[in-house]
Amino acid sequence: xxxxxxxxxxxxxxxxxxxxxxxxxxxxxxxxxxxxxxxxxxxxxxxxxxxxxxxxxxxxxxxxxxxxxxxxxxxxxxxxxxxxxxxxxxxxxxxxxxxxxxxxxxxxxxxxxxxxxxxxxxxxxxxxxxxxxxxxxxxxxxxxxxxxxxxxxxxxxxxxxxxxxxxxxxxxxxxxxxxxxxxxxxxxxxxxxxxxxxxxxxxxxxxxxxxxxxxxxxxxxxxxxxxxxxxxxxxxxxxxxxxxxxxxxxxxxxxxxxxxxxxxxxxxxxxxxxxxxxxxxxxxxxxxxxxxxxxxxxxxxxxxxx
Numbered sequence: 001x002x003x004x005x006x007x008x009x010x011x012x013x014x015x016x017x018x019x020x021x022x023x024x025x026x027x028x029x030x031x032x033x034x035x036x037x038x039x040x041x042x043x044x045x046x047x048x049x050x051x052x053x054x055x056x057x058x059x060x061x062x063x064x065x066x067x068x069x070x071x072x073x074x075x076x077x078x079x080x081x082x083x084x085x086x087x088x089x090x091x092x093x094x095x096x097x098x099x100x101x102x103x104x105x106x107x108x109x110x111x112x113x114x115x116x117x118x119x120x121x122x123x124x125x126x127x128x129x130x131x132x133x134x135x136x137x138x139x140x141x142x143x144x145x146x147x148x149x150x151x152x153x154x155x156x157x158x159x160x161x162x163x164x165x166x167x168x169x170x171x172x173x174x175x176x177x178x179x180x181x182x183x184x185x186x187x188x189x190x191x192x193x194x195x196x197x198x199x200x201x202x203x204x205x206x207x208x209x210x211x212x213x214x215x216x217x218x219x220x221x222x223x224x225x226x227x228x229x230x231x232x233x234x235x236x237x238x239x240x241x242x243x244x245x246x247x248x249x250x251x252x253x254x255x256x257x258x259x260x261x262x263x264x265x266x267x268x269x270x271x272x273x274x275x276x277x278x279x280x281x282x283x284x285x286x287x288x289x290x291x292x293x294x295x296x297x298x299x300x301x302x303x304x305x306x
Contacts, residue, residue, distance in 0.1 A: 112186025
């Protein structure tokens with residue numbers, strides 16, 4: 001229990017740091033949100049009125065303190081551009097991002113476990129070499145570039161899938177673009193862990209007891225090798241849920257990543273800070289959940305911390 005409480009305390013400190021850094025960067029940029037809203041021909045009085053209405057005429061420490069006070073109350077502020085509450089805007093985009101994140105992560109996890117297991121069981125064979133080389137190649141390709149290639153081939157040239165938008169057919173290409181890179185990292189991680197686990201004494205003992213190769217692999221080796229993968233899955237899910245900026249932009253996917261891009265281009269500071277803080281909350285929360293899962297999956301960790 002104590003390690004979890006310590007992690008919670010550190011999480012609060014990290015989130016405060018995220019708000020401070022994001023707030024500072026948002027106001028360091030040499031731009032004027034009031035000018036963006038009013039247009040290039042707005043007079044000085046109009047700009048002054050907008051700055052007063054948005055609270056931009058106050059000193060930065062006062063603005064930051066007011067922002068923290070609103071965050072504690074669950075108020076992320078209002079968009080400068082649409083006057084919509086930031087929380088409402090994020091919750092509107094969250095289902096689309098969750099749909100894309102869960103689809104891509106499920107595909108990546110299943111394929112990663114399958115190919116990673118195959119390569120570990122066939123050590124020293126052409127199968128292992130092909131899987132490892134293929135995964136290394138996929139890891140070297142940026143997801144947004146893969147997405148553009150998929151769009152060009154399967155949506156523009158062959159017209160099998162839509163060019164963009166939201167829906168069942170629309171999710172195939174962006175989910176594939178994200179899943180390929182994730183799958184490659186899972187393959188390499190599981191392969192390394194499985195090779196190490198299969199060389200342990202208790203695996204040889206299980207074979208000596210007469211257990212079949214499938215029983216030894218499924219009951220003993222794979223379970224232990226999957227423990228480190230749990231951490232990566234949790235963190236990757238948090239990262240995907242916070243919005244995959246480039247992929248959502250390439251595929252015109254109406255998620256949190258695209259919302260963040262629009263906020264940056266419109267200099268919509270409350271929306272920028274809201275999306276960044278939301279992403280940080282997900283990552284911090286995922287770390288805590290992973291720690292709890294570790295304690296549940298591997299009793300040895302509980303005994304070490306006791």
